[in-house]
Amino acid sequence: MALTQDVIEQLAEHLENAELQIADVTKITDDYPDMDWKDAYDIQYAIRRRKLGRGQKLSGLKMGLTSHAKMKQMGVEVPIFGFLMDYFARPDGAEIKVSELIHPKIEAEIAFVTKAPLYGPGCHIGNVLAATDFVLPAVEVLDSRYRDFKFDLKSVVADNGSSARYVTGGRSRSVDELDLKNLGVVIEKNGRVVSTAAGSSVLGHPAASVAMLANMLGERGEHIPAGTFIMTGGMTEAIAVEAGDHIVARYQDLGQVSMKFI
Ligand code: 0L1
Numbered sequence: 690m691a692l693t694q695d696v697i698e699q700l701a702e703h704l705e706n707a708e709l710q711i712a713d714v715t716k717i718t719d720d721y722p723d724m725d726w727k728d729a730y731d732i733q734y735a736i737r738r739r740k741l742g743r744g745q746k747l748s749g750l751k752m753g754l755t756s757h758a759k760m761k762q763m764g765v766e767v768p769i770f771g772f773l774m775d776y777f778a779r780p781d782g783a784e785i786k787v788s789e790l791i792h793p794k795i796e797a798e799i800a801f802v803t804k805a806p807l808y809g810p811g812c813h814i815g816n817v818l819a820a821t822d823f824v825l826p827a828v829e830v831l832d833s834r835y836r837d838f839k840f841d842l843k844s845v846v847a848d849n850g851s852s853a854r855y856v857t858g859g860r861s862r863s864v865d866e867l868d869l870k871n872l873g874v875v876i877e878k879n880g881r882v883v884s885t886a887a888g889s890s891v892l893g894h895p896a897a898s899v900a901m902l903a904n905m906l907g908e909r910g911e912h913i914p915a916g917t918f919i920m921t922g923g924m925t926e927a928i929a930v931e932a933g934d935h936i937v938a939r940y941q942d943l944g945q946v947s948m949k950f951i
């Protein structure tokens with residue numbers, strides 16, 4: 690740990706203010722080049738505590754940067770995790786206000802809901818499939834608080850993996866009804882196909898992303914509780930959106946998720 694608790698709390702306030710005041714900032718490693726991974730996650734957890742302290746509820750967890758398309762787009766090589774709050778959630782077909790966001794992008798994901806706890810280290814795909822209640826489609830709306838999405842991995846971990854909104858829809862299915870590795874998605878923006886991918890783009894199998902989350906939490910002495918909603922990471926690269934854009938993500942066997950940006 691390179692930063693003091695006071696600095697961790699200050700940086701959490703700084704990044705959360707950027708989110709709440711819709712005002713971008715420069716990446717925090719510019720001012721704190723020596724911060725380490727623990728500092729980065731400690732800042733993220735401090736942001737989470739600030740929101741919980743205001744009475745907002747945790748609605749789930751997310752993995753990020755789990756596909757090669759995303760890693761290449763962002764120039765990074767390691768997946769990360771973050772949290773989801775109740776006020777990030779939007780229903781299928783929602784109108785999402787861009788005036789509440791800095792520079793939104795969307796990505797199509799496969800989400801899991803657990804029915805049993807998952808512990809790391811040593812968690813693997815088999816444990817995840819056995820502990821999954823159901824799977825459903827979800828689209829994440831990313832909104833890095835960093836100017837022009839320019840950041841490094843530690844800065845983006847502190848910024849809760851750019852998480853801002855998410856939309857669930859389609860239909861939920863049990864894992865034995867699905868071929869998760871080959872499950873396809875087609876993303877349309879304003880009626881035009883802009884991206885396609887399969888489940889295997891997420892670490893080879895989306896359940897591997899949940900296993901990695903359990904293992905990363907295990908390193909912190911934490912676990913994934915039963916009943917947790919988990920977004921496994923974008924299957925494609927993220928797609929920039931602006932007011933007027935209509936997004937439909939069509940999933941094989943899971944239906945579709947749509948939203949309009951206004
Ligand atoms: O959900 C994610 O893949 C996190 C991505 C963080 C970087 C970005 O803002 O694209």
Ligand code: MG
Nearest residue numbers: 753829922923
């Ligand atoms: Mg994501």
